[in-house]
Amino acid sequence: MSQLSHYDEQGTARMVDVSAKPPTAxxxxxxxxxxxxxxxxxxxxxNPKGNPLxxxxxxxxxxxxxxxDLIPLCHPIPLSLVDVDFGIEKDGIRVITSVAxxxxxxxxxxxxxxxxxxALTIYDMTKALDKAIEITSLHLISKTGGKNGxxxxxxxx
Amino acid sequence: MSQLSHYDEQGTARMVDVSAKPPTAxxxxxxxxxxxxxxxxxxxxxNPKGNPLxxxxxxxxxxxxxxxDLIPLCHPIPLSLVDVDFGIEKDGIRVITSVAxxxxxxxxxxxxxxxxxxALTIYDMTKALDKAIEITSLHLISKTGGKNGxxxxxxxx
Amino acid sequence: MSQLSHYDEQGTARMVDVSAKPPTAxxxxxxxxxxxxxxxxxxxxxNPKGNPLxxxxxxxxxxxxxxxDLIPLCHPIPLSLVDVDFGIEKDGIRVITSVAxxxxxxxxxxxxxxxxxxALTIYDMTKALDKAIEITSLHLISKTGGKNGxxxxxxxx
Amino acid sequence: MSQLSHYDEQGTARMVDVSAKPPTAxxxxxxxxxxxxxxxxxxxxxNPKGNPLxxxxxxxxxxxxxxxDLIPLCHPIPLSLVDVDFGIEKDGIRVITSVAxxxxxxxxxxxxxxxxxxALTIYDMTKALDKAIEITSLHLISKTGGKNGxxxxxxxx
Amino acid sequence: MSQLSHYDEQGTARMVDVSAKPPTAxxxxxxxxxxxxxxxxxxxxxNPKGNPLxxxxxxxxxxxxxxxDLIPLCHPIPLSLVDVDFGIEKDGIRVITSVAxxxxxxxxxxxxxxxxxxALTIYDMTKALDKAIEITSLHLISKTGGKNGxxxxxxxx
Amino acid sequence: MSQLSHYDEQGTARMVDVSAKPPTAxxxxxxxxxxxxxxxxxxxxxNPKGNPLxxxxxxxxxxxxxxxDLIPLCHPIPLSLVDVDFGIEKDGIRVITSVAxxxxxxxxxxxxxxxxxxALTIYDMTKALDKAIEITSLHLISKTGGKNGxxxxxxxx
Numbered sequence: 001m002s003q004l005s006h007y008d009e010q011g012t013a014r015m016v017d018v019s020a021k022p023p024t025a026x027x028x029x030x031x032x033x034x035x036x037x038x039x040x041x042x043x044x045x046x047n048p049k050g051n052p053l054x055x056x057x058x059x060x061x062x063x064x065x066x067x068x069d070l071i072p073l074c075h076p077i078p079l080s081l082v083d084v085d086f087g088i089e090k091d092g093i094r095v096i097t098s099v100a101x102x103x104x105x106x107x108x109x110x111x112x113x114x115x116x117x118x119a120l121t122i123y124d125m126t127k128a129l130d131k132a133i134e135i136t137s138l139h140l141i142s143k144t145g146g147k148n149g150x151x152x153x154x155x156x157x
Numbered sequence: 158m159s160q161l162s163h164y165d166e167q168g169t170a171r172m173v174d175v176s177a178k179p180p181t182a183x184x185x186x187x188x189x190x191x192x193x194x195x196x197x198x199x200x201x202x203x204n205p206k207g208n209p210l211x212x213x214x215x216x217x218x219x220x221x222x223x224x225x226d227l228i229p230l231c232h233p234i235p236l237s238l239v240d241v242d243f244g245i246e247k248d249g250i251r252v253i254t255s256v257a258x259x260x261x262x263x264x265x266x267x268x269x270x271x272x273x274x275x276a277l278t279i280y281d282m283t284k285a286l287d288k289a290i291e292i293t294s295l296h297l298i299s300k301t302g303g304k305n306g307x308x309x310x311x312x313x314x
Numbered sequence: 315m316s317q318l319s320h321y322d323e324q325g326t327a328r329m330v331d332v333s334a335k336p337p338t339a340x341x342x343x344x345x346x347x348x349x350x351x352x353x354x355x356x357x358x359x360x361n362p363k364g365n366p367l368x369x370x371x372x373x374x375x376x377x378x379x380x381x382x383d384l385i386p387l388c389h390p391i392p393l394s395l396v397d398v399d400f401g402i403e404k405d406g407i408r409v410i411t412s413v414a415x416x417x418x419x420x421x422x423x424x425x426x427x428x429x430x431x432x433a434l435t436i437y438d439m440t441k442a443l444d445k446a447i448e449i450t451s452l453h454l455i456s457k458t459g460g461k462n463g464x465x466x467x468x469x470x471x
Numbered sequence: 472m473s474q475l476s477h478y479d480e481q482g483t484a485r486m487v488d489v490s491a492k493p494p495t496a497x498x499x500x501x502x503x504x505x506x507x508x509x510x511x512x513x514x515x516x517x518n519p520k521g522n523p524l525x526x527x528x529x530x531x532x533x534x535x536x537x538x539x540d541l542i543p544l545c546h547p548i549p550l551s552l553v554d555v556d557f558g559i560e561k562d563g564i565r566v567i568t569s570v571a572x573x574x575x576x577x578x579x580x581x582x583x584x585x586x587x588x589x590a591l592t593i594y595d596m597t598k599a600l601d602k603a604i605e606i607t608s609l610h611l612i613s614k615t616g617g618k619n620g621x622x623x624x625x626x627x628x
Numbered sequence: 629m630s631q632l633s634h635y636d637e638q639g640t641a642r643m644v645d646v647s648a649k650p651p652t653a654x655x656x657x658x659x660x661x662x663x664x665x666x667x668x669x670x671x672x673x674x675n676p677k678g679n680p681l682x683x684x685x686x687x688x689x690x691x692x693x694x695x696x697d698l699i700p701l702c703h704p705i706p707l708s709l710v711d712v713d714f715g716i717e718k719d720g721i722r723v724i725t726s727v728a729x730x731x732x733x734x735x736x737x738x739x740x741x742x743x744x745x746x747a748l749t750i751y752d753m754t755k756a757l758d759k760a761i762e763i764t765s766l767h768l769i770s771k772t773g774g775k776n777g778x779x780x781x782x783x784x785x
Numbered sequence: 786m787s788q789l790s791h792y793d794e795q796g797t798a799r800m801v802d803v804s805a806k807p808p809t810a811x812x813x814x815x816x817x818x819x820x821x822x823x824x825x826x827x828x829x830x831x832n833p834k835g836n837p838l839x840x841x842x843x844x845x846x847x848x849x850x851x852x853x854d855l856i857p858l859c860h861p862i863p864l865s866l867v868d869v870d871f872g873i874e875k876d877g878i879r880v881i882t883s884v885a886x887x888x889x890x891x892x893x894x895x896x897x898x899x900x901x902x903x904a905l906t907i908y909d910m911t912k913a914l915d916k917a918i919e920i921t922s923l924h925l926i927s928k929t930g931g932k933n934g935x936x937x938x939x940x941x942x
Contacts, residue, residue, distance in 0.1 A: 062533070449587075698902055
């Protein structure tokens, strides 16, 4: 851990001051993939805890609203939209989240939080079938708004 | 989404009833990896928000304690330990979490929640350097206790 | 449950997107009634847990501020006022709540949440006297602001 | 400040001390009714926010776990079960909640909280159709366990 | 800051593992003093926000229950009692809190949290009268239970 | 219940209505001192729970964001900055917090909450060394913004 151990002599964590940033429209999209075997996917209709996707959607929306409670240096943001979509694929479930707000700072963490909690809720509801289910590729897809400009993840990233 | 759309005609989500399970000692370990380039790792000592690992550790411990607030069908569990370790590797930061409790149900979700929030906090603190940082391999490593026996993830999983 | 079981083939719950709505002044009022016998009402001054109304007032104000944590598809709203009034009547306690905000969406749920939690707190503080106490007539009284116009509950509703 | 110090003698809110009560098995059931017109019930399949019942169920489970955050003098209770059932009737939706725990105090408030939040979530998801929807008959149905014995609401109550 | 800067080379914060500690009965008492002028004390009956003491009492009870949410390395504890008493003195308001639990770790932080939040709530409700109000002498009075034995603060401390 | 309805006239806690106040830039600074002996300060490098200051800083930032959850009559405020500084002195640790927001009401309580929780976290992390550690001088240092003008604590206060 030599790279990090000395890098910040005070170890001081600081919020970024957004006092001077006027609220502007911003969006962010994030992605996660819950990898599970075809057998588990086929068994989901008999999943003991119910439909994991509808529960995961609600959990994700609620968690997005609480991001600044969970990520210490995040600013509270009044979200105007949280949307969660799922795709069933042959080796797992794809999670795509979209958030929007009018704020002085972006909502990337809110989109990532929603994707993460959606994926974890799917895990929680299916772990009786297979504990080896894995969450992969949790990342930002895109963001718009803010002075640093838009971002679009490149295919090779 | 044909596999899921009909599988639960009522869509009914239900908590598992743990009323009859006496509290027993349980542990769980989980893993996540925050993939970032060598350049970003090398730049961390000048990270604008401070030391991401110490902030991530605290965020992870606090989130583990709130798992049942975030994952809808989780039972509240009185955690007796949450531990978070980091390893700096050449292509990113490895997160290993350990939790322990004496409860009627296991703490797998608490370990996974801690790993997920640690990884997201690292992302939040380094995203100014690189928005393409990705969280991968969020999974359970092992668990002990409970009537279903112990679990150890296999290397090939 | 035939009316509902097929109505939404994906069962998809979605937040309403309020991104395009500028913040405007809004108010809402809600009502609940806690029905209790004249004997219980007469015994309240010797209530074992203290004055239920002052505790209920605080609980209601605090819950109104947390509405978006509790109602999954509610947007977070910066409330500028929460007020709670009580009327002692011969067959129970009337609860009237008023909220105000400047936001892109209305505060009806915040007013209803305050009324509901005030009533439940009164129940909690008096249940040692009578477990049959019932909460009735939890409804919106009025709202102002927003593009759909004002609403005033009609006497016969 | 003599006005306050004397007033304090009657106004003091106090938690009941449950230190000496060993944990025992307890259950509680509660009821609420969301009254809406036949036209609104018939329109629910085209409800703009999605299936209100599945969202309400999740909201109710999550709120039950947070009862001691919301009702000031409630003790925190490790719930082992929260269950929420709905019945569609010709003039509205009936909500029945069941909770179980092993604790030193009963879970009546948790059952009532779940019923109340389920009903409010249904209101939130249908208020675009009719703001006059009303929540009635929020009451305890039964409880078991604890030294004061079981309780069963009587039909005429 | 030379004393601290090197003392913990990893800066690693860790929860104390209480897995092996059986639950035992514990109590703790804490103290705070809210110093205000005789003029402010005399004006409290006309305080613009209402009776600060009853609001402070409720806030303190609720905060004690959330201590492990606020103090990162605290374990969640099922409190069986939180009590808050006030004394009006000639130069301010004395706050005494008492908590009890049956747990594997003590409740000192819960008693201190209650005292702190009670004092801050009194400040909030009286700051319109005088912003110079100060909170002093926030400390533990005593604790009982646990393997380290009882503690009683000495008069000269 | 005439005793209560009249008592209510003086006991009523009310939020201040800030509906008519436009958001303006505001700042607040607060102070606390954690008094501990020179021996305890010297022992901190071997503190069993890790570096108290970095943990306290994170706890303080997170608590500031949740002030309106904890102080009943506080309005929710979108903080744009929370900063926490520590000074190690010969008889203890000085805590200075700074907050900023653009809101219709000031952020004094947020600054005081941060200072209080930072101090309590330091206590939690050092109480194994000395339970007599005391928090003193928790007060507002200054505020700017708002129609009542700026405030600067005087040295003799």
